Amino acid sequence: MNPVNNNSTLLSNALDGLAARHRAVASNLANQSTPGYKRFEVSFEDQLEKAQGGGSFSPKVERDMEGGGPDGNNVVPEDEIGALTRVEILYRTISAAISMKAALMRRALSNR
Amino acid sequence: MGPMKSFRALDVAGSGMSAERRRLEVIAANIANANTLQSEDGGPYRRREAIFRSLFDKESGGGTPRVEIAAVVSDDKDPRRVHNPGHPLADDEGYVAMPNVDMVFEMVDLMSAMRSYESNLKTTQVFKTMVDSALQIGRS
Numbered sequence: 001m002n003p004v005n006n007n008s009t010l011l012s013n014a015l016d017g018l019a020a021r022h023r024a025v026a027s028n029l030a031n032q033s034t035p036g037y038k039r040f041e042v043s044f045e046d047q048l049e050k051a052q053g054g055g056s057f058s059p060k061v062e063r064d065m066e067g068g069g070p071d072g073n074n075v076v077p078e079d080e081i082g083a084l085t086r087v088e089i090l091y092r093t094i095s096a097a098i099s100m101k102a103a104l105m106r107r108a109l110s111n112r
Numbered sequence: 113m114g115p116m117k118s119f120r121a122l123d124v125a126g127s128g129m130s131a132e133r134r135r136l137e138v139i140a141a142n143i144a145n146a147n148t149l150q151s152e153d154g155g156p157y158r159r160r161e162a163i164f165r166s167l168f169d170k171e172s173g174g175g176t177p178r179v180e181i182a183a184v185v186s187d188d189k190d191p192r193r194v195h196n197p198g199h200p201l202a203d204d205e206g207y208v209a210m211p212n213v214d215m216v217f218e219m220v221d222l223m224s225a226m227r228s229y230e231s232n233l234k235t236t237q238v239f240k241t242m243v244d245s246a247l248q249i250g251r252s
Contacts, residue, residue, distance in 0.1 A: 015246065018242075019118075019121075019242070022121055022235075022238065022239065022242065023120050023121045023124065023175065023176055024176050025235065026120075026121040026124040026125050026128075026176070026232075026235045026239075027124050027175075027176030027177050027178070027179075028176075029125070029128060029228075029231045029232055029234075029235055030124050030125060030127055030128030030131070030177075030178060030179040030232055030235075031128070031164070031166050031177065031179045032128075032228055032231070033131070033132070033135065033164045033179075033224075033225075033228055034164040034165060034166050034179055035163070035164065037166055040176045061175075061176065077227070077228070077231055080231070081231060081234065084234065084235065084238050085238075087238065087242075088238045088241055088242065091241075091242045091245060091246075092241065092242075092245045095245040095246055095248060095249055096245070096248075098249050099248060099249050099250065099251070102249065102250055
């Protein structure tokens with residue numbers, strides 16, 4: 001297995017996972033006023049390593065049934081904003097990592 | 113990942129913003145009618161409330177839901193009775209039936225709806241920075 005491509009798969013899978021998590025947070029925030037709504041959660045970190053070996057990668061979407069206010073809604077908007085900010089920072093960091101890798105490759109190939 | 117799914121977060125956040133805006137309009141109507149003694153059904157104005165509902169639509173393909181206003185319902189709480197014998201609408205005991213609008217409650221609800229609207233806006237802003245940083249890959 002080519003170590004260069006191998007690592008690229010890991011990084012691009014991580015971006016896909018973060019995008020899926022962003023969609024879940026978007027739904028949680030949109031439904032923060034919906035009675036009885038239970039929040040969605042996306043986990044993908046544990047799959048990254050497995051998928052690196054050529055396995056399939058699909059972020060797991062799960063429903064969090066714990067807790068909830070008097071109307072049964074368990075979205076805590078502050079927590080969702082926190083998750084949103086983490087997604088944003090990680091996404092930008094990983095994008096930057098991919099760019100740096102690409103720049104490194106170009107440099108190696110240009111033979112200067 | 114198809115283009116429909118890529119922009120899904122924007123559809124979801126957009127549904128949240130339009131639902132919260134409808135909720136704000138209902139609250140505004142409640143505040144505006146806090147002293148309306150004769151509404152279309154003859155009695156004092158009854159406060160209204162927007163009921164939210166998750167929308168699991170087909171294009172989400174088992175994804176996470178949007179949101180919509182299922183209905184705007186009247187609050188059947190009793191009218192507030194205020195003693196005002198000189199009023200033309202006063203009953204035999206001198207009480208006037210006032211709308212069941214609680215101004216403090218409406219103001220708190222107004223603030224909550226505004227915050228919720230803004231958090232959906234934040235979702236779209238974060239989406240934009242994510243797309244921006246993805247588009248930066250391979251430049252420079």
